[in-house]
């Protein structure tokens with residue numbers, strides 16, 4: 325391809341709309357253009373990158389025995405009503421774009437395809453003899469993200485590979501899950517990406533295994549914790565650790581004391597000489613459940629710990645057996661709107677009585693009480709006294725009418741000891757989630773009542789797995805991981821072109837002639853090669869070649885008359901002057917070993 329015909333529009337300046345390097349470079353290199361918030365055009369070079377990634381994904385999915393398919397993007401609302409997800413995905417902060425057709429029927433634009441595929445499987449896979457089946461597609465997904473940002477990283481329209489597998493039993497599901505794990509490692513490896521598999525949250529359905537693949541990068545939106553012995557890695561949403569030990573209080577009788585204005589842990593500790601880990605703090609939150617219930621909650625944690633929101637939402641889901649649409653702190657305005665005026669913020673204890681909710685206008689009038697194990701395991705502790713400016717010291721759970729059941733609700737943090745090996749410690753890294761594999765179990769097949777007949781002739785819901793890769797996000801993550809000050813350094817396997825021949829001065833006949841010869845030779849050898857034949861200064865062409873990140877560059881310049889060229893490798897900027905025949909051989913050797 326000739327660069328003069330490539331519609332190449334590169335930008336020298338950093339576009340104001342782009343915060344992170346990969347987004348800036350893709351815009352500057354003419355790979356993408358923003359059309360609207362979270363909506364991007366993939367320009368021809370970007371499309372080539374995406375197709376090369378897709379080819380690798382296809383090869384590995386096919387190798388693992390999966391079947392390619394293509395499902396509709398318009399989803400009738402009934403399907404999502406049946407799974408119980410329509411409300412959660414369309415109301416409030418729901419991310420499904422939805423619309424009405426001319427007959428007034430509601431439709432959603434597919435953000436994911438569990439509903440569509442499960443109902444199809446239920447119609448077509450009638451017997452255990454047809455199982456297992458693993459279906460995948462590569463397709464544009466739509467999600468009305470609350471904060472679309474960072475270009476292709478979090479778009480509202482993006483390309484995903486999604487796969488769904490159906491099994492007669494859990495063991496078979498686990499086998500396919502492992503096969504997908506292996507396929508994913510090969511895919512990321514072949515794409516030239518360093519991706520770390522981490523334990524991931526699986527929602528309120530306990531037991532189901534789930535793993536994310538994270539490209540480690542400063543710009544990543546996810547926080548991951550990795551043990552320094554290399555044996556454990558998890559998304560912070562899911563990560564566990566051993567909490568730091570705290571000095572136990574010397575036993576003393578319960579005492580109520582005046583703590584005027586000391587409503588935070590820091591204020592209390594500095595005024596009373598306490599340590600944060602000797603306190604139980606109580607957070608007041610509100611959960612909105614799928615049936616519309618607004619449930620106030622009291623969550624107790626040891627004073628030096630932080631609440632993990634994902635663990636909390638899962639715990640609430642388990643307790644209420646409902647999906648949790650929203651979970652947030654309660655503030656003074658909320659209380660005022662409910663007509664509640666007797667909750668002493670900053671002085672709440674775990675035993676705050678349900679009576680304070682008696683006047684609530686729309687909330688449930690009793691608290692859901694949850695506690696982290698770090699709090700329930702304390703023999704004695706200090707806590708709020710449920711009255712303005714008062715705390716209790718040397719309290720025990722017995723004094724409060726018994727301890728609630730303790731569960732893991734805290735954030736694991738860097739520096740803490742690991743559960744699998746107390747000698748190892750957690751380290752923190754940021755990651756970009758490029759893939760996610762998930763043992764769904766029977767959640768969707770049960771909800772949609774999709775069954776097969778098992779060996780004993782009885783109907784049973786399928787065991788299911790699902791496996792996603794963010795194709796467009798992966799492409800940008802590759803740039804985030806592979807770039808330098810001059811531009812992108814595409815890994816060879818996914819680069820838009822394999823090589824670029826740059827004619828330094830197209831007015832020089834010897835240069836043009838040799839450039840064309842080299843270009844034709846490489847094309848004949850099957851190399852996907854660019855020829856920079858533009859009437860531009862050599863410096864401009866070199867800058868562009870660096871920016872767009874083609875792995876190999878062959879410069880035909882002053883030594884063209886003598887038949888010599890420069891061969892430059894983009895990744896390390898190593899440059900060698902060689903007779904053009906040798907340069908071509910070297911290049912073929914590198915690209916087609």
Ligand code: ATP
Nearest residue numbers: 476477478479482484757758759760792793794797
């Ligand atoms: P995230 O936590 O980043 O919002 P998710 O867990 O909702 O992602 P999945 O439903 O697991 O995403 O989708 C599979 C893959 O699709 C993700 O691993 C990610 O790589 C990609 N992906 C998800 N949302 C987006 C988006 N808005 N833009 C680009 N890629 C996305």
Ligand code: MG
Nearest residue numbers: 536757759760
């Ligand atoms: Mg995910």
